[in-house]
Amino acid sequence: MSAYADFPTSDRCLVLGAGGFIGTNLCLALRARGVPVTGFGRSARPAVLDDIDWVRGSLDATPWDRRLERLVGGHAHVFDLIGAGLPNSSNDNPAQIVADAVPAKVRLLEACRVAGVRRYLFASSGGTVYGVTGTQPVAEDTPTEPISAYGIGKLVVEKYLSLYRHLYGLESRTLRIANAYGPFQESRNGQGLVAALLRRLLADQPVEIWGDGRIVRDYIHIDDVVDAMLACLVHEGPGRVFNVGSGTGRSVAEVIADAARVTGRSPRLIRREPRGADVPVNILDSSRLMREAQWAPRTSWEAGLASTAEWIARSG
Amino acid sequence: MSAYADFPTSDRCLVLGAGGFIGTNLCLALRARGVPVTGFGRSARPAVLDDIDWVRGSLDATPWDRRLERLVGGHAHVFDLIGAGLPNSSNDNPAQIVADAVPAKVRLLEACRVAGVRRYLFASSGGTVYGVTGTQPVAEDTPTEPISAYGIGKLVVEKYLSLYRHLYGLESRTLRIANAYGPFQESRNGQGLVAALLRRLLADQPVEIWGDGRIVRDYIHIDDVVDAMLACLVHEGPGRVFNVGSGTGRSVAEVIADAARVTGRSPRLIRREPRGADVPVNILDSSRLMREAQWAPRTSWEAGLASTAEWIARSG
Numbered sequence: 001m002s003a004y005a006d007f008p009t010s011d012r013c014l015v016l017g018a019g020g021f022i023g024t025n026l027c028l029a030l031r032a033r034g035v036p037v038t039g040f041g042r043s044a045r046p047a048v049l050d051d052i053d054w055v056r057g058s059l060d061a062t063p064w065d066r067r068l069e070r071l072v073g074g075h076a077h078v079f080d081l082i083g084a085g086l087p088n089s090s091n092d093n094p095a096q097i098v099a100d101a102v103p104a105k106v107r108l109l110e111a112c113r114v115a116g117v118r119r120y121l122f123a124s125s126g127g128t129v130y131g132v133t134g135t136q137p138v139a140e141d142t143p144t145e146p147i148s149a150y151g152i153g154k155l156v157v158e159k160y161l162s163l164y165r166h167l168y169g170l171e172s173r174t175l176r177i178a179n180a181y182g183p184f185q186e187s188r189n190g191q192g193l194v195a196a197l198l199r200r201l202l203a204d205q206p207v208e209i210w211g212d213g214r215i216v217r218d219y220i221h222i223d224d225v226v227d228a229m230l231a232c233l234v235h236e237g238p239g240r241v242f243n244v245g246s247g248t249g250r251s252v253a254e255v256i257a258d259a260a261r262v263t264g265r266s267p268r269l270i271r272r273e274p275r276g277a278d279v280p281v282n283i284l285d286s287s288r289l290m291r292e293a294q295w296a297p298r299t300s301w302e303a304g305l306a307s308t309a310e311w312i313a314r315s316g
Numbered sequence: 317m318s319a320y321a322d323f324p325t326s327d328r329c330l331v332l333g334a335g336g337f338i339g340t341n342l343c344l345a346l347r348a349r350g351v352p353v354t355g356f357g358r359s360a361r362p363a364v365l366d367d368i369d370w371v372r373g374s375l376d377a378t379p380w381d382r383r384l385e386r387l388v389g390g391h392a393h394v395f396d397l398i399g400a401g402l403p404n405s406s407n408d409n410p411a412q413i414v415a416d417a418v419p420a421k422v423r424l425l426e427a428c429r430v431a432g433v434r435r436y437l438f439a440s441s442g443g444t445v446y447g448v449t450g451t452q453p454v455a456e457d458t459p460t461e462p463i464s465a466y467g468i469g470k471l472v473v474e475k476y477l478s479l480y481r482h483l484y485g486l487e488s489r490t491l492r493i494a495n496a497y498g499p500f501q502e503s504r505n506g507q508g509l510v511a512a513l514l515r516r517l518l519a520d521q522p523v524e525i526w527g528d529g530r531i532v533r534d535y536i537h538i539d540d541v542v543d544a545m546l547a548c549l550v551h552e553g554p555g556r557v558f559n560v561g562s563g564t565g566r567s568v569a570e571v572i573a574d575a576a577r578v579t580g581r582s583p584r585l586i587r588r589e590p591r592g593a594d595v596p597v598n599i600l601d602s603s604r605l606m607r608e609a610q611w612a613p614r615t616s617w618e619a620g621l622a623s624t625a626e627w628i629a630r631s632g
Contacts, residue, residue, distance in 0.1 A: 091483060098414045098419055099414075099418075099419040102415075145475070146479065152472065160410065162461045163464070166447070
């Protein structure tokens, strides 16, 4: 049971991107705490969320009219989990993310301001906003030099949140999330390494890796990410931007070895060329969130990997 | 005569925004050093630049085709002095700068990459990218929290320059310029305080000020800004982002008093409401540029203000 089991809000929350990996887990956690939730997503409501309110749609396709305000209206809190493509493919057309996705987000902020939303919670990307940094783990005040347009897009939304806080008092919290893993994670296009690995191992399929397996990431269980989101919903300290990571780095090679051990399968590797948008090492220092919100990761890597493998084996 | 009188390049430079305040001064300085220059601007070539090559046009209106590559082609260096509106009015439609101006800049970077441009020099804004900071003067590694969409737009271009350097090796230098003043400065919409003040005092017109006159800015003479640009063109140190300021803060009230003294006129003030995008204090620490490029401001405030007043009196 979560540290936030006695979660003190009965205000309605809007979860944007509710059908995705983080969104599904967050909606389940809010529902379990009796918080009224509206989910918004591109697809039909997932079966597992069949008892929450659902609005099907796409931010990109929403024109600059009153529809956004109507979507947002009546919600005290908005969780923005809407991504915009993938880090690597974002560099193929680097202007697109600022031309399309960011203005859509700014219009959303404008709607939140008009609708009187009390707090906007933004899922940023701890793995891309910093870029290639000298020291690890990285704290929130480390200079941000993304090496993907995707990372720039996330950073720009952070800056607009700061602007809207300053100009209009729209409260927000940014969560720079590390590599989350756990139930409901998709595994497409080389993203979601843990889910992809476990699925392929359990299906006796070969595993693709980009580069030499030495890329280091910070893997954090989705339950801990959801805990961080709930913590940020009620947080009252000075911070507005928070890293959410385990603080431990693991190489792709280590993750493969651990996944092989947990599943009892031997991996067959297909090696691909390294990708330009992959930083060599990314480990997050989340001590700000620990200090200001009494958050702490509570799922160990070993237990999280094992339970995720079980979940995948069970759910197919 | 400038510290960069023996400027060591005969490579052709493209100056974007050449008809503006900084652009006109830069073109004159490059021409005086025998550097071949192409000016690009929205207006017809100013008379003072009648012996440089000129292309009339607008980045916004340039579609995503080969025209940008043809504009950029044949130039070793590109100076990007193209602004995008004004800090205060940018907040009226905060999505616009990322929706329009930033993608245009990214397309320009793409053209520079294809055309093999050796160095891109970007006029960023030391007065807006930092936002409201705790300590003064601000150095380049201070967190950037703009309180105007204009400042966000500048910051996003900086991030794209960093991305293009990482992905494609396109070299660049960013100059975060303080409040420049001097010959050829326009004075519209409350921008360009020194020029506006001197013109109004010399014409015996009342002077508008926003707020209580306690807003502090860092005023730097345009000759020192041009020196910094030339220094960045040949700079080979580790820095890529440089503050360009005097390091001295002056309040609006002080500037008015000094301008009144220099012109021998008594100001009649019209007080306006403070503007949301004005940070209370902004003073730049430019020691990185001093250290890495042996740059130093060489025009004192007193001498610069007096010569600017003379220039305005002479040129009308």
